[in-house]
Amino acid sequence: MDGFSVGQGAALTGVCDLCRTNIAADQAVYGQVRDSSFAHPTDPQKDGMRRVTACSVDHLADLQQLYRERPFVKEELWEAKIDRAMQQHHFRLSNEQLVEATGLNLLQIEAAARWRLGFSPPESDAGGERA
Ligand SMILES: [Zn+2]
Structure with missing residues (x-):
């Protein structure tokens, strides 16, 4: 108390x-x-x-x-990088532009997408609200 x-x-x-x-x-x-x-x-x-x-x-x-x-989880980190790039570019990125913006390769981007589909985020505390 x-x-x-x-x-x-x-x-x-x-x-x-x-x-x-x-x-x-x-x-x-x-x-x-x-x-x-x-x-x-x-x-x-x-x-x-x-x-x-x-x-x-x-x-x-x-x-x-x-x-x-x-x-x-590295896929989760890749996903976060993709998310950031997409938001910065208002969700209008081709795969090539996404590779450039995130520093990831296509395999990593695919792995991140699969990770997103297969897993729900564990918890969203620590003040990280999304817009
Ligand atoms: Zn405290």
């Missing part, structure tokens, strides 16, 4: 990805976790590495543990 301390003048910077508590600027703890459902909006080098925010080091550790237990 955590008490909420709202409206005490602290600038809120975010919400703990674990417990959803609002976090003040000097309390936020940041970390990175491996997450195959995550494609970075602008930097493909950071695909699969989700930045998480926590209210305490304990919750950061819990978050890291949760993601450690979550399977890292």
